[in-house]
Amino acid sequence: MIAVEHEGSVVAVAMLAGELHAFDDTCPHAGCSLAEGELDGTTVECPCHMATFDVTTGEVVDGPATSGVATWSAAIANGALVLSEPQSPERDADAEAGREQGFHSATAGPDMDITILVELEHDAMRSQFDAIDALTDADELTEAWAVLAELLEVHASGEESVLYPRLARAADEGAEEADHAVREHNELRDSVAAVQRHPAGSEEWWQALRSARQVNEEHLQDEERDALPLFRESTDRAHREQLGREWVAFHEQHQHARGLSGEHVDPEDVVS
Numbered sequence: 177m178i179a180v181e182h183e184g185s186v187v188a189v190a191m192l193a194g195e196l197h198a199f200d201d202t203c204p205h206a207g208c209s210l211a212e213g214e215l216d217g218t219t220v221e222c223p224c225h226m227a228t229f230d231v232t233t234g235e236v237v238d239g240p241a242t243s244g245v246a247t248w249s250a251a252i253a254n255g256a257l258v259l260s261e262p263q264s265p266e267r268d269a270d271a272e273a274g275r276e277q278g279f280h281s282a283t284a285g286p287d288m289d290i291t292i293l294v295e296l297e298h299d300a301m302r303s304q305f306d307a308i309d310a311l312t313d314a315d316e317l318t319e320a321w322a323v324l325a326e327l328l329e330v331h332a333s334g335e336e337s338v339l340y341p342r343l344a345r346a347a348d349e350g351a352e353e354a355d356h357a358v359r360e361h362n363e364l365r366d367s368v369a370a371v372q373r374h375p376a377g378s379e380e381w382w383q384a385l386r387s388a389r390q391v392n393e394e395h396l397q398d399e400e401r402d403a404l405p406l407f408r409e410s411t412d413r414a415h416r417e418q419l420g421r422e423w424v425a426f427h428e429q430h431q432h433a434r435g436l437s438g439e440h441v442d443p444e445d446v447v448s
């Protein structure tokens with residue numbers, strides 16, 4: 177897939193069985209580039225939180241995105257790419273619910289408030305733990321766990337890089353919250369390493385996975401109850417949207433946890 181600029185939009189173009197398909201490159205979930213994702217048949221998977229879209233219709237196939245992307249008819253004429261007027265996708269049934277929660281539709285653009293992006297990623301983690309629970313085949317478990325382990329590390333490192341240093345400065349209790357959160361991330365990193373030590377699907381693996389899920393869930397709930405509301409109270413929306421853009425850029429830079437070690441992080445390095 178490639179991304180091209182067209183009349184103020186970035187359009188992803190894919191070649192499938194000799195036919196061109198063009199669709200909005202910007203994932204409506206949190207703005208990542210779909211051209212950077214994976215194409216599997218007619219489905220493209222967003223590199224950031226694995227939402228999938230049908231590239232022939234633009235419709236969302238699977239969340240966390242709640243609405244689809246625009247599509248264009250595409251052809252090559254005289255050596256140049258020619259695009260039609262954009263077509264809006266059919267809305268997913270969840271789109272209405274998503275808008276009620278404050279998420280924007282594809283036409284309104286994604287909500288870039290970092291606290292919303294962080295919470296959306298919490299949902300993606302919980303969904304992936306659920307998806308793993310429904311599997312039994314060792315190869316599928318290995319693959320699904322690899323996706324989740326990457327997501328956990330990118331999320332933790334993203335918070336330590338983009339959110340927590342600002343949280344530490346935003347409010348009196350911010351430093352304490354950020355310090356506590358980094359320690360929880362380190363506990364989670366130990367839990368992830370424990371899962372990796374066993375063959376996927378073995379009894380020990382499931383036990384380590386349940387333990388990692390519990391450690392993660394406790395951290396998510398702490399953050400949703402304390403750190404994120406505190407950050408919202410202490411900052412304005414423009415600042416949170418700026419951080420949201422940094423959050424998306426961090427995810428694009430570290431797709432598949434590229435460049436992230438998974439090692440413990442010193443809370444002092446984040447908070448000071």
Ligand code: FES
Nearest residue numbers: 203205206222225
């Ligand atoms: S799924 Fe695409 S940005 Fe989250």
